[in-house]
Amino acid sequence: MITPSFHISQDENFINIIIKCPYIKAQNVEFFVEGNEFKFYIKPYYLRLNLPGKIVEDGREKATYNIKTSEVTVRIPKETPGEYFEDLNLLTNLMAKSKKDETKKHSLIEVLNSEGTLENQPRLSETDEIDWDMIQELPKAEDNDLLLNSHYGFDNKYTNLGRQLQEIGSDVVNRELAEVLDTSTPESRRALRLMQENEKFDDDYYMDNFINNEEIKYFLKYKPETWVVLKKIQKEKKEELTKLENKVSKMNSFFKFTEEENRMMTNLPNIEFNITNEKALYLGLVDLLFAYCYDYRTTEGESTVESPWTIVNLSSSLSCFDTFLTLKETLTACIRRSLCYPLYRNFDLSMKCIIDVYVLFKLGKIAILKALLHMKKLFESQESYYIYNRCWIDDYCIWVQRCSKKILKSLASELHVFKIPKKDIGFDLEECEMIAKEIDAIEEDE
Structure with missing residues (x-):
């Protein structure tokens, strides 16, 4: 059928x-x-x-x-x-099994973990208070058969993809990671990422973008459509519009999916996830959306053939198969990569992209899902990027339709007030900027 x-x-x-x-x-x-x-x-x-x-x-x-x-x-x-x-346009979620069917199934089936024992992982709920900067230790490889088998991707559900990555062009994948992926651990993948970023950071490039920043200033002033929509919604809330017609009208504007987006949602598989680390998924979502927002801002919403490359290289999840423990750790990685790989490398631009991510989380599931579907479409447009849809984006498109609205709001609040000193990024940014100012002053005097 x-x-x-x-x-x-x-x-x-x-x-x-x-x-x-x-x-x-x-x-x-x-x-x-x-x-x-x-x-x-x-x-x-x-x-x-x-x-x-x-x-x-x-x-x-x-x-x-x-x-x-x-x-x-x-x-x-x-x-x-x-x-x-609510959420009548989250089509994949509407196609999910009914609660009645789930109850019947759960009464007959017990979910086992990789060791064959009953799964008893804590789940985040609507009433949970989340500390996004609480440190959690990564499981040790020697204590966890899951890591010995080198699982990665969305909620660590994928394995044995190293050879496929090696067969993809070197301009698309992290070649060093691809060679060791199937024997890697979360610790080794993170160590490789940090080493590559330290080698890639270019002092001269950063100083040049710091002084010759006219084009960057233009991007900083750019207001994505999401900013306009959020401001409009906040204004409507102040006017206390509660009638159904107003809600429907609001849904029919920015929040209405295109026919192509509806088709993409109906073609997604109807998967029931047994999530093992839900906090990591929310932090991974921040990482993906930061990369997307950087590309969106620097192309003014008009994606280019370089957009898939930009998104992959700015996302630690996609480029290095990394996972995160805290929000600060996640955003620090986002900023580091935005100062190493793309065309425009500027700290203020990176911080503006974090505000863009905040706006997406503030707008909620539909805005986030539209961004994910756009990423999916970009990766589908170039055959070499299929692996990223397979390991991350498709599953995120399904999961985000069912995730907690309260937790999204909690993350939005944290993103809105997020600040990080430049010294914590690890590239001596303040020293680079001071030297750049001195050189610029000398050139002006001459």
Whole structure:
């Protein structure tokens, strides 16, 4: 059966499910409604959704078919008129199994860890208070069979990809890492990353960008669309707009997914993750979004053929398969790489990109998911980058639709007040800047 492309809208009393079904006999359409569940069938298409609110069949439901657009629109009443259904545009999440099905499955299946014992890892919840700078030790290789088998990628779920990485062009992957990836540990991967960054940092390049910074000043003044949207939302909240029509109107502007984004979401596999280190996933998300925001700002939202390269090299997760323990550690790595690899290397620019990441987290799941889908599209545009979608981006696109809104807000708050002294970056930035000023003053005198 084929899962059709679809999108959903709502008003006070109805849910409208618009399904793309070319070349069908409309009279054969069947749909089923029970509680939160919606099923649709017309050969060869089948769609099953679990909605965030309850719907009913009471005689007002109907389905229509538009021959010109090949779309079936199913209009179904809400059980509670006026109820607002959240996250209707997170399509992969809507296609997940129902809670009832999960309960049945969990009553029959116990999840085991790699040692064959019952999995009992703590999970972050909506009520958890998170210390983003609390130090946690990485598990030691000799004590953990998982690391002896060299797992990495999203939540350490991938292994044995070293040979595939070596077969990809050297301008795409970290060649030194690829050669040792399948025998590496988190400690060795981090040590390699730090060594490469120390070798790559160029004092003269940094000083030149510090003095000759007219183009960088231009990028610092640039305001991405996300900034404008956040300011508008904050203004609307002050005016206490609470009606459903206003929420729907807001969703139909920046937060509306394109047809291509909807297609990408419906094509994602419907995976149920058994997360082992949820905090690391949130910190990894910060790392990915920093790299994305740097590229977005320096291209003014117009991605180039170099964008995949920029994103990979600025992200420690993608380029070095690194994972993080604290927020400061994560952002320090982001700043270090932004001062080593891209065209523009400026500390103020790096800090501005952190504010861009804050804005994404403040806007929530949809804004973050749109950024991830854009990354996915960029990597799909160049065949050599498929490995990054496989190991990171696809899973993040699925996971972020189900992650905690409260935890995203907590991270946004931390990002908003984040400060770091230049001396903590490790490149003697203050000394470089002082020397650059002295050289510039001498040149002006001459």
